[in-house]
Amino acid sequence: MQDGAPDDPSDAKTVWAEQRTDWAEDRTVLANERTFAGWLRTGLASVAVAIGLKALxxxxxxDWxxxxxxxxxxxAAIWIYWIARNAARRxxxxxxxxxAEAQPTRTYTLTAGILTVATVGVAVVLWRL
Known part of the structure; x- marks a missing residue:
């Protein structure tokens, strides 16, 4: 048979069904990472709005x-980072x-933490200007 499937057609169908399920799960793993990135972009957009408001x-x-x-x-940006982190890890x-090679879950925490520190830094700069 093709694709290394067993000779028995009923066994081949089972193997192919399991492969399709594995591929679907891999797609979901990658979609989860894209969703996390999308949430981070939303959080960074909130930072950009904050800077724009201060400039405007x-x-x-x-002045306050x-x-x-x-x-x-x-x-809101910090909240978005951590909501995204929790959802991605879950x-x-x-x-x-x-x-597919999934990102380690600590990557989500590290990324949210770095962006949190950077966003707090933006807040400090905005209040000192």
């Missing part, structure tokens, strides 16, 4: 108001990678 309202009479609004977007823990 630089000369406001009440644009900073407070920007800080809300920065807090999803990956339920999946088994077969042919």
């Amino acid at each position: 309202f630089r000369e406001a009479e009440i 108001l644009p900073r407070a609004m920007a800080t809300l977007f920065l807090v 999803t990956q823990s339920r999946l088994d990678a077969h042919g």
Whole structure:
């Protein structure tokens, strides 16, 4: 038979069905990583909005108001990073990678942590300007 399948057709169907299931699970592993990246982009977009708000309202009479609004977007960004991390880890823990190489779950934590520190740094800069 083809693809290294057994001679018995019923066994071949089982092997092929298992391969298709493994491939589907690999696609889901990779989709989980793309979803995590999408959430991070959303968080970084919140950081960009915060910087834009500060720049747009630089000369406001009440100087703390644009900073407070920007800080809300920065807090939202941090929240998004950690929600994404938790969702990605939870999803990956339920999946088994077969042919695809999944990122280690600590990568999600490390990435969320680095972006959190960077976002807090942006907040400090916005409040000092």
